[in-house]
Amino acid sequence: MATVKFTYAQDAETVYKLVSDPDVCKRRSEAFGDKDIRITKSGETVTNVRLVEADVPSFAKKFLSATNTVTDVKAWNPATKSATLAVEIKGVPVKITGDIRVVPAGSGADYIVNFQVACKIPLIGGQLEKHITGITEEGMRKEFEWNKAQL
Numbered sequence: 001m002a003t004v005k006f007t008y009a010q011d012a013e014t015v016y017k018l019v020s021d022p023d024v025c026k027r028r029s030e031a032f033g034d035k036d037i038r039i040t041k042s043g044e045t046v047t048n049v050r051l052v053e054a055d056v057p058s059f060a061k062k063f064l065s066a067t068n069t070v071t072d073v074k075a076w077n078p079a080t081k082s083a084t085l086a087v088e089i090k091g092v093p094v095k096i097t098g099d100i101r102v103v104p105a106g107s108g109a110d111y112i113v114n115f116q117v118a119c120k121i122p123l124i125g126g127q128l129e130k131h132i133t134g135i136t137e138e139g140m141r142k143e144f145e146w147n148k149a150q151l
């Protein structure tokens with residue numbers, strides 16, 4: 001299980017409203033160069049399906065292509081300012097699951113994500129899990145920087 005934590009200067013309610021907003025999700029995906037972005041909201045669940053460009057290491061080229069359809073589902077709970085997270089890459093036996101919490105931290109807020117990458121490919125599954133964990137952490141840092149600039 002990996003954990004990333006980012007601290008915002010704004011209060012938890014402000015941060016929660018930003019990170020759970022489907023329109024913000026779409027603008028962020030556009031800013032990152034994702035293609036064919038489809039955002040849907042059902043109740044408090046936001047689903048983002050998009051084409052994502054990736055730098056694929058040589059050991060994984062048999063399983064991953066440079067462009068992949070990624071489905072990111074966040075089921076938000078406004079009362080607790082938290083969400084469950086599930087990410088799938090179409091055609092790849094890899095899943096990312098976890099939870100997100102927005103909690104007060106002094107006059108600001110912490111955005112905490114606990115997640116796990118699972119890969120069912122024999123022999124290279126562990127390598128691929130480690131690689132995707134790193135990419136996921138890097139993506140979360142980029143999201144944090146983009147989010148900060150919006151507040």
